[in-house]
Amino acid sequence: MPDDVKTPPAVDEHQPLGQATFSSFADSTAEDWTKIVAAAKVFNRNHVDRVLDHLKMLEGDCGGFPVSRLEHSLQTATLAHRAGKDEEYVVCALLHDIGDTLGCFNHPDIAAAMLKPFVSEQNYWMVEKHGIFQGYYFFHHIGLDRDTREQFRGHPHFEYTAQFCHLFDQPAFRKDFDSMPLEAFERMVRRVMSVPKNSIYNRADSDNALG
């Protein structure tokens, strides 16, 4: 680098405008929140990177399954993509098991909560309930009722969710599958998760206070 080109100062993305000074929310001021919102907007720019980094944590973890949890996720998304499902659906397929590391006893809730601001109510329901619907294919092997999903029979999203598990989730454990790499899905995830449609921080004008 030539001597006359100065290296830009490092940006502390957590403190772009300094820090608020309150010790309780009740004492906070609009000036404090201007700083916090500015910091949040910078931090939120890397949201999808953090999501993808977390998904990568499923690599190498087989948990006794024939393939790693990441490979299973890639196969599920690849099957959905090749079946012509739209981008939002494919992203749901890719991330449906992202909660495996943190939600050992309720993993679908983790993915559903992460996707909720960005997807339709139908896709949210599908991701949230996929654990119960997936159980149709194995619950009877571990002393559970494979028909647990029947409690939702007649629900408008029953068949939609059953189809997801039948076509894309339960068959996605092949050792010889030519799954698409994670990089092939990155731009889809960025597009789907770029603007929250349903967030408590959305203003009346549909702008997001933190986005």
Ligand SMILES: [Fe+2]
């Ligand atoms: Fe799952």
Ligand SMILES: [Fe+2]
């Ligand atoms: Fe799965």
